[in-house]
Structures are given as C-alpha cells and as structure tokens.
Amino acid sequence: MIKVAFVMGVFGACRRDELVKMKRSDVRDMGEHILVNIPASKNDKPRSFMIIEDNEMDALRLIHSYIFRRPLHETNDRFFLCLRGGRCIAQPVGKNTIRVIPSKIATFLGLPDAKSYAGHCLRPTAATLHADAGGSVLNLKQLGGWKSSTVAEGYVDDSECSKRKNARLVSGVNKSVDIKTSSQFSSVTDSKGVNFSGHFTNCTFEIKQKE
Structure with a gap:
C-alpha cells in the first residue's frame, strides 16, 4: 500500500x-x-x-x-x-x-x-520532478490544480532543467548559426566535420547544438 x-x-x-x-x-x-x-x-x-x-x-x-x-x-x-x-x-x-x-x-x-x-511532501515532490523534466508552468498547473501561476513558476524557475538552460546560455554552449541562401544548392561543414547539404531555395536555417 x-x-x-x-x-x-x-x-x-x-x-x-x-x-x-x-x-x-x-x-x-x-x-x-x-x-x-x-x-x-x-x-x-x-x-x-x-x-x-x-x-x-x-x-x-x-x-x-x-x-x-x-x-x-x-x-x-x-x-x-x-x-x-x-x-x-x-x-x-x-x-x-x-x-x-x-x-x-x-x-x-x-x-x-x-x-x-x-x-x-508528495505534492512538492511531484512538482519538482515535473519541473526538472522540463515541464511548463501551464502543464504543472494542470497537474496539481494550482490556480495561481506563482507556485508553479517557483518550481519551474528553481528546477534543474531551468538551471541547466541558464548555464548553457551563460557559457555559450547553445550557440546557433543562421544560414541564409537563395541558391538552389548549399553545403556546410562544421568544425567537427559534419556535412549538411541538400537542394534548398529561399530557406532560412537555424542550427542549434543538441542539448
């Protein structure tokens, strides 16, 4: 039980x-x-x-x-x-x-x-696990039935997921590169030798490092 x-x-x-x-x-x-x-x-x-x-x-x-x-x-x-x-x-x-x-x-x-x-303890434990997994304020409010966003925001802001995101932003880990081209063929190779190529027309790409 x-x-x-x-x-x-x-x-x-x-x-x-x-x-x-x-x-x-x-x-x-x-x-x-x-x-x-x-x-x-x-x-x-x-x-x-x-x-x-x-x-x-x-x-x-x-x-x-x-x-x-x-x-x-x-x-x-x-x-x-x-x-x-x-x-x-x-x-x-x-x-x-x-x-x-x-x-x-x-x-x-x-x-x-x-x-x-x-x-x-069970209720805040659930909220902490949800927030650490990347859950949104809206999802957390729905889970626990909180009327106010204040409590839910507190769990999300203090979550490990939020802290990791902030650390990556400060350290520059999540750098993105915009590639704009009007040609019909584009090939890009990053510093690690990963090739990104294909036929594209009037496209904008935003490439982010996987978290």
Whole structure:
C-alpha cells in the first residue's frame, strides 16, 4: 500500500486528503494505463491524471497488483484499504497512515532526518520532478490544480532543467548559426566535420547544438 500511495501521490501531485478520500470508482483500469479522477472540492476544480508503464517505479504493475488484492465483493468504495496478510481488509486507510508514508520511504532509503518527511511532501515532490523534466508552468498547473501561476513558476524557475538552460546560455554552449541562401544548392561543414547539404531555395536555417 505504501508504494501504491506514493505512486498515486507523485503521478497526480495529490494532497494527503485527496489520497485518503480517493474511491475505487475514481480509479479506472484502461489496460495500458490507469486513469485517476480527483473530484472537485470546496476550493479546487476536478482534475485527472494518468499512470503509465515506466522504467523507474514500475507504477502500472504496482497499481494492478493492489487492485487485484482487493476483495471482489468489498462494499467499502475507499481505494486505500488496510492490508492484513497481504490482502485488503474492510478498513479504510486514515490520514495518519498517509502522513507517515514519506517518512517510511525516507527511512528505507537511509535519508538523513527521515522523520521530517511528512504527507505533504508528495505534492512538492511531484512538482519538482515535473519541473526538472522540463515541464511548463501551464502543464504543472494542470497537474496539481494550482490556480495561481506563482507556485508553479517557483518550481519551474528553481528546477534543474531551468538551471541547466541558464548555464548553457551563460557559457555559450547553445550557440546557433543562421544560414541564409537563395541558391538552389548549399553545403556546410562544421568544425567537427559534419556535412549538411541538400537542394534548398529561399530557406532560412537555424542550427542549434543538441542539448
């Protein structure tokens, strides 16, 4: 259950209450992916997110395995149920259980001051991973349901992706060369011996070094 809650929290930038209140009917198994709906709350609009197969967390298999452990005729619609002997029982997981999940994961990983990791860590962790991967402010707002751009901009501006881009700009790594020609044939060879040739007419090319 701990791994499944972590996957849900990170993939959906979920709040602790959203995980606690998540229902089985909110989680739809589409085969190649899982579609999760987060209902509207007093202050937030409804949103949804998708869990797909990945190489890092094995997320899809974890969700499928957890769903399989639920009793077929379970009347309690809460998605997160307590486990006993590897099977789910008719007892919903509470706030305190969700709250200590990041701390347990940090302890397992041997991180310093593991007890300082609380349930609210999942949401900023998701935002940081999204921003570090190059996600935009708009995408991040859609993921976490943030109304204001200020919080999302903070994650993006402070991301490793943004810092790498700034470092490349300062160091001149991302230099570009404009090639303008009106002839019907052009051939350019750079300092590394890479040849760029072909038949072109009235074209403008901007060549950038791959990041």
